[in-house]
Every structure is written in C-alpha cells, then in structure tokens.
Amino acid sequence: MVSKAATKRNGSKLIVVGIGASAGGLEALKAFIAPLEKGQKIAYLIAQHMDPKHQSLLATLLGRETDLEVAEAVNDEKLVADRIYVCPSNKDMTLVGEKIILREPRHGVGPKPSVDMMFASLAKDFGDRAIGVILSGTGSDGSNGIRAIKAAGGINIAQDKESAKYDGMPVSAVNTGIVDLVLPPEEIAKELRAITVHYPAGKLLPPTTTPAVLSTYDQIMDVIKRRTKCDFSDYKTNTILRRIERRMATRQMRKIEEYAAFLENTTAEVELLSKDILISVTSFFRDKEAFAALTKVIKKIISQKQHGDPIRVWIPGCATGEEAYTIAIMFAQELGAEIQQYNIQFFATDLDGPATITGRKGIYSESSVADMDEEVLNRYFIRVGNQYEVVKQIREMVVFANHDLVRNPPFLRLDMVSCRNLFIYFNNDLQGRIFGLFHYVLKQNGYLFLGKSESIGAFTDLFTPIDKKWRIFARKGGFKQPLMGYSDPTVALPDIPRARRERDLRQTPESLMEKTLSTAFAPPSVIVDDSYTILHVSGDVRNFLTINPGKFGSDILSLVRGDIRPSLRAMLHKALRDGEYEAVHRIRISATPDSKPIIIGVRRVDLPSGNESYCVISFEQQELEVVENGVVIDVNSSDVDRVKELEQELTATREHLQTVVEELETSNEELQSLNEELQASNEELQSSNEELETSNEELQSTNEELTTVNEELQVKTGELAFANTDLANLRDSIRYPLIVVDRELRVMMFTAPTTNLFSIEKNDVGQVITSLPSSIDLPDIRTQIASVINGEKSHEQEIHVEDKLFWMLVDPYYDERRMVVGAVLSFLDRTEISEMQLKLANAKKEIERLGKVGKLFS
DSSP states (O other), X not given: OOOHHXXXXXXXXXXXXXXXXXXXXXXXXXXXHTTOOSSSOEEEEEEEOOOTTSOOOHHHHHHTSOSSEEEEOOTTOBOOXXXXXXXXXXXXXXXXXXXXXXXXXXXXXXXXXXXXXXXXHHHHHHGGGEEEEEOSOSSOTTTTHHHHHHHTTOEEEEEOTTTOSXXXXXXXXXXXXOOOEEEOHHHHHHHHHHXXXXXXXXXXXXXXXXXXXXXXXXXXXXXXXHHHOOOOTTBOHHHHHHHHHHHHHHTTOOXXXXXXXXXXXXXXXXXXXXXXXXOOOOOTTSSHHHHHHHHHHHHHHHHTOOTTOEEEEEEESOTTSHHHHHHHHHHHHHHXXXXXXXXXXXXXXXXXXXXXXXXXXXXXXXXXXXTSOHHHHHHHEEEETTEEEEOHHHHTTEEEEEOOTTTSOOOOSEEEEEOOSOGGGBOXXXXXXXXXXXXXXXXXXXXXXXXXXXXXXXXXXXXXXXXXXXXXXXXXXXXXXOOTTTTSTTSOOOOOOHHHHHHHHSOOHHHHHHHHHHHHHSOOEEEEETTOBEEEEESOOTTTBOOOSSSOOOBHHHHBOTTTHHHHHHHHHHHHHSSSOEEEEEEESSSSTTOOEEEEEEEEEEOTTSSOEEEEEEEEEOOEEEOXXXXXXXXXXXXXXXXXXXXXHHHHHHHHHHHHHHHHHHHHHHHHHHHHHHHHHHHHHHHHHHHHHHHHHHHHHHHHHHHHHHHHHHHHHHHHHHHHHHHHHHHHHOOSOEEEEETTOBEEEEOGGGGGXXXXXXXXXXXXXXXXXXXXXXXXXXXXXXXXXXXXXXEEEEEEETXXXXXXXXXXXXXXXXXXXXXEEEEEEOHHHHHHHHHHHHHHHHHHHHHHHHHHHO
C-alpha cells in the first residue's frame, strides 16, 4: 500500500526515478543521463554496486556527462528536482518522506548498495510517482523491488539485453513479467520525458468520468475477459481506471478510446494490463500490531485442538507468499516442539501464477526481510548468497496454488481465513459474495482476519468482531447453504435474506410424505461427506453407533461399533474411490449365540455440480430362528456344512493375508530405511549445493565490484593518458634546460636542452643528479636542493659555463596534496642579456665621458 504521505506528496508532482546498476553500469549510466533535461520535476537516485572499501568517483565521472547537478547523497538530505543523487560506497540508500536516509548494510555478503531496498522505499513513499530503472549488471538485485513499484502504481523500465554489457539484472527484471518498457539507456531518458508529458494524472477518474469513458471501460473489461479468462467486472472501477491510466502513460496515449483500440489489436498489452491489475505487494509481519492481536486467535485455535487434529488456514490473494509464511511461522512459534503432533495445512492462493511460483520457492531478497526480528530471521530462514530461504519445515506447511477466488471452488472446513488488502479492490456485490463464501468454508468456531484496511460492512449477521481495530472476526452460526455451481463465474454465492431462509425451512406436504415413508419403510441410515463426517441421521442408529469416553468426534468411524468398523471403512473407501457404487455386507455385531446379523449398505451420491460426494450408510437387522438342539441359524442359511467350509477357508485366507501383511510391513520398513538414506544423501547434496551457490554469489559480487573498479580505472587511465600527452607537449615546448628531481635527488624528468649542460639520456631517469657528468661546477647543489625541499623556498644562483652565463632557479615540486616531494631546476641562458647589459653599461660610461668632455669645451 502507498502511505498517506505519498498521497499527499503527489500533489507536489515530484517524480522520483530510482536507477539500479552493477557491472557495466558506468557506460550505461553515462548514456542514460546524457540526454536528461532540466525542468521536468524529476529527482534521480542511483544505486550502483561497488566495492565497499573503494572510494567511488561515480558522481565526478557522471557530472561531466550532463547539465543536471550530480552529487553524492547525504544523509537526511531533502530531494529536489533536476538533481542526481549517487549512493556512496558501503551504504544502503532509502527514502523516508522526501528525505534520503543512508545506513550501513546489515550483512557483509551481497550487493551494496541494495537496489531492492531502494526501490521498496521509493514505492512506499511515492506510489504512482515512482519509476524504477534497471541497467547493466550481473545477478538479480532489483527484481523484487520493481514488484513493489508496480503494486504502488509506478512504472518499471529495463535496459535491453543487446545494449547491456552484462544482462543479468535487466533480464532477471524482464523475466518477472512486470517491466513496462525495455529500451537502450539513451532512449530511456527520452521515454521518461514523454511519460511525464502524457501522464493523465487522474484524468479518467471522477468527477471527470463521462459515459463515453465508462462505455470504453466496459469494452476493455470484455477484451481482458475474452483473452485471459479473468473477469474484473466486479472490481472497483476507479482502481482499474488508475491501472489503465498508468498503461496509457507508458504507451504515450491521452485518450482511453485510443488505448482500447490498441488493446484490441495487441495481445501482449492485454497481458501487461492484466498483470498490472493483479499485482500486489506484501511483506513479512506487515503491521506488527495486527499480528500481535492475531496471536491471541492462534492460541484459541490451538487450545481447541488435540494431537492429530487438522489445523487448516486459507490465505487467498497471497501474492508472493510473505504473509502466508508469516502466519505459518506464528503457528510454529506457538506450537513449538509439538508441531509434529498436528496435521497442519496452509493454503496460499492467488490469481497471479508467477507470484505463487515465487512463494512456492520460498526465497526472498534481503530487502524483504530487512525489518524482521533478528531472532525470527535466524530461526526460520537460511541465508543463500544475498537472499533468504524459508526453512523446509515452514515451506512444507504451506501449499501454494493458482486459484480464482471468484470462479474456483473454495477450501472447506477451515479454522481461519486471512484475507488482507483484497476487499479494497472489490465492489459491494462481490464483497457480499465473498463474505458469504468465507462464512460457508469456516468451521463453527472459525476466524476471519481482514486487517485495518478492510471492513465487514453490512454482513454483521455472518461474523462477530473479536478485535475491531485490526478487523478480526469470529464466524457466527446459522444458515449454511451448499455452494452449488460455484465453478460457474456467472453464478453468485448465496446471499439469502433471513425471511427467505425461514420460509425454505418450513415443511411442505411433499417433505412430510417423504419423511413419513422414510420412517416407516427405510432402514436406519446416516449420510457422511468425503471425510466421513456425519451430516444427517435418519432412524434409530443407537444399536450401531456408540459414544466413547473422551473428546467427541463427528467421524462415523469413531462412533460406529468396533466389530463393524473394518468392514465399513473398506466399503466407504471403495465407494468414494470407484464412483457411483452400491455395496451390501452381512456381518454379526458380536459372537454371542443370540446376536443378530446386520446388513450394511453403502451407496455413493454426488451433487449435480460434481464438486462434492457423499455416502449414505444404512443398517438393517435380520431376525433369527431357533431350531433343534438350541442352534441359532440365520433365516437365509440353508447349508450349515457349506457355512463351516467357508469359515475354514476364511480362516486360512486370513492367516495367509496376515503373512502377506507382515512381509509387506518388512518390505516397507526396508524401503523406509532406504528412503531415509536417500533423503539424508539428498540433504547433504542440497547443503553442498547451497554452499556452492553462496560461494558463487560471493564471487559474483566480488566480480561486480572488480568490474566497477576496473571501469573507473579505465576512465582514470584515459584521463592520465591525456595528462601525460599534455605534459609531454609542454616539456617538448620548453627551450631551456629543466630537470625535475625527487627528495632523494633522483631525476624524474628533463627537457631536451638539458643535454647541453649535463650528459644525460632517457635511460638516466632515476639516477641521482650529482652522479651525472656535467659541464658546470655545482659543488653545493645537494645542499641547495635540500634547502629548497625542506624550507619550501626557491633558490636563485648565477653560474658560468665556458663562455655562457646561466641563471639557475631551484623551486619546490608539489604533489596533489601540496606536499613538497622534490625540486625543479631551471637554467635560463642569460648570455645575451649579460652581453647587452655590458654593452649598455659601456655605452653609458662612454656617454658620461663624452658629457664630461663637452662640459670642458663649453
């Protein structure tokens, strides 16, 4: 769900684009941000996988590619439009409100920063103003996060595999089936601009909704129903219209009529719109206070059970299964070591097939369990690489199925139904039908868990509130009609008024006649369902059924007399297995001479819908007649010898059967032992496989980090090459001797004219300057250079070389930190200047002499 803060922020029209990348991402990011323009009211967040110990230069490198401001994100910094925020290394970046929150990663293994975590927070706080973009990279980070963005009404875009240097992340995202657009990175920026221009922003919703819009809406619903067999006609119109608007924005369409025509001719778009409508988001222990309240209900359910009893829970609309596993974990926590003593079944169903597949695997991203209690996480999850797998014991408790709540038959005899955030999508008519359905499938003491976003509405005659704040209800007793024809989507579930119910229960002449005839001529009978639960009793069955001490059960096999039970069990099993079936079996209830044989009849009957089967069991006692010598003979027994012979054969057959059963039990034990050995081997192989997967994930993560560092190094190498070229050009353009030495007076660089003063060659780089042959005498050169390096003051000196005069300058040589690491020796040829100065001095003297002579003659 989108937070209220997100709804409020939508008024500001700020759109936030989250970008996730990994290996090869630098190249894709450059291509993506280059066409970005100012004035679009968009803020950009970048989460690029990198080495946590490596200082990222990503912001600096990207800043040269765009006119937008690019900077590393700062904790608690408020978002502004036309700015690109880059997540620092070894941080996870999320949003709270419009502020950026940076925090240390929770675990050492896995991609950093987490794209899934960033996308999830983006969806929560910006809803349909959130856009997720996944660029080049290995692994699957981001694939779970885009589901949250889709559920919140946002848009997802992935880089096409042809342009991606590494296509792992984009392909994984596309395989989820919820990516709206697949484009090269340079086209994504253009598409974002078009989406912001064409986004209808509630144009189709009331009060602007017109009859023409509603008519076109009906056409769209008809297209979806014909193509996908999914009927959304009973969903809330406004909810569907928002999804249609979102799809119109991605297709750059402003008129719903234009989109309807496009939908009619594009099968792929029909699938995408259907997935948009179905998409939902869930998480573990969402609304912790609600689950705290549910704990009390779970304790009540368990308190009403004994060892061996079934515990049945249904979670319709389960999405990817987080809530189903949450409830399973809660039951496991309450039952503790006794969990094996109960027959636990959780049915997690959803219309979205891929979502149930995800739930069945039970593997979730790090962001999915980010807010989970550490103790629960360690006890019920196994870390596999950068993901978490639900432990086998919990996975085996939950059965996932692709199921249409409106069309398909429901699960029966349930202790609890958890259906949160589903009724908000249904209109009032469909809500009434579903509430009637839940009332039907729950046991007499069953519970319904809706959560704070739902309401029971006008159906207070079906449920009574247990917790009003968190919408937990208990089923009320009363009328319960079988759901005939439920598989037909056009047949509504019964919603029968109380007056009509009472009228239907009144006796008619026909029902009185049937009751009279059955009492007079029919034998005592019982009708049971396919789980042998007694539904109705006709006649006096006290001679055949007994109530044993202990907990009362409605199972026919637990009530029938012990000497009847084996035969009846076999007859019921055969009747339900073989279809329409009628069997008659004759047996004595006890071995006493005056015991009367009875005839047991079993007949299977099916409802017209074919969804449920029942068995009618009849008991009929036969009269005995007594003959000479006090021998009791059945009325129908004509050959006592034949009976004895058959009894002997029966005894021999029983002994043979016992032998076969013992041999079968021995074989079963051997097979069980072999199966346990195979299971142990399989678990060992599974453990080895998980270790290999973990190692592979770690290697993959390391490879991503190395690839990212390598890309930055390649950029720096290119920059260094340019700098070296510039330096070489500058060095070659200097026409006077110049030598650069380090702190140990080793030559680092020199210009070509230096060879006129020193006997130096290229191979002499690294040699101490005082060891080089020289045509000049510099006895104090070592002292002078050391003075310049240590004192950071320049030194100047005039030197003579043969008939030339040089001015030697010794200046400090600084590194990028402004630390002195050497000295620069420059030799400026001042011969001509010196000669000119000498000539000028001589000329001056001559002028002065002539001036004095002139004065004498004057």
